[in-house]
Amino acid sequence: MSPAEHDAKSPGFAAEFRDAVTLRAFGLVLGGLLVQLAFVVSYVGAFHSPTPHAIPVAVAAPQQVSAKIVAQLNALDGDPVEATAAPSAATARSWVLTRKTDAAFLFNATGTKDTLLVASAGGPSVSQTATQIAQKIETAQKRQIDVTDIRPPNAGDGRGMTSFYLVLGWVIGGYLTATIMGMAAGSRPANRHRTLIRLGVLALYAAVSGIAGAVVVGPVFDALGGHFWALSAIGALVVLASAATALALQTLLGLLGTGVVILLFVVLGNPSSGGVYPAPLLPSFWSAIGQALPPGAGTTLVRNTVYFSGHATMSALWVLGAYAVGGAVLAWAASWRHERRHADADIEGSTGVAASSSTPEPSSAA
16 A cells, blocks of 8 residues: 555544544543542541541549539630540549540649540540640649550551551452452443342452451451451451442442542541541541541441450441441342333333334335
């Protein structure tokens, strides 16, 4: 073929560009850009300036000064703490260990040295912030403060971040596996049977993932040891909640559902989970949504199971259970709706074909 013939048959750059950059491709790139910007805004918005707000603090002091101390703490500029009077030092300590409060202030009526009880396993940043606030107040009052960490993280848990990273891995594994299964045979299951099969496979995957995660943080690294089967069960629930929700959204919305999953679990769920900064240090929006999403509920459930004897975990269990059950039901309902629509379309198509074939041919003029 001569160069002239080749140029004559070539569609040209403009035509090639229109063929390569379709409206669908443009939409996907734009969607990726929006997710990227949302990711940056969410993480920077949550972490750029951690400020204490309403850190729950128990106050144990003689009755004649207890109300005054509580009022002074609650009147601090910016409301950094939310103080509540405790009837005794033992009760104040119990409130910290049962997660009713993050710290306890024990006033010494016979001296000038008070005590602050913290539990850094529940979030080292909150314990450090409470300590800084207490030290500042005590210095202004010409008093001293002795800080006691009554529940620090395990030696292998470093700064208490293992719970967050473990749950992060479970959540990502859940929605990623559901996405891969959808991509393997079309993002929308063709019928209810296929959806039930996928849910069964995801349930089995969740059980294996829970055990595998418990092995990693337990026998392998000894970060969260001593709670193997409890962590295995929690892991299975977290993975199933993530996977079932992803399956439901992808069945209902197709490719857009994957973007919604990333928005919920990664863009919004991770920074608000309390893994890096617990709720009292997050801006109001992230603080409000954190425990309503699987990353936050899972992190709280793991931490409180390992370090605080399972106290204050019921809400997290309900949240994860709702995502798991709700996701499964929604996935089945969406596949049933999708199946019905295809069936109706097939009926309409066959009716149209039958009607056209039964229409008599017009006779030709003689």
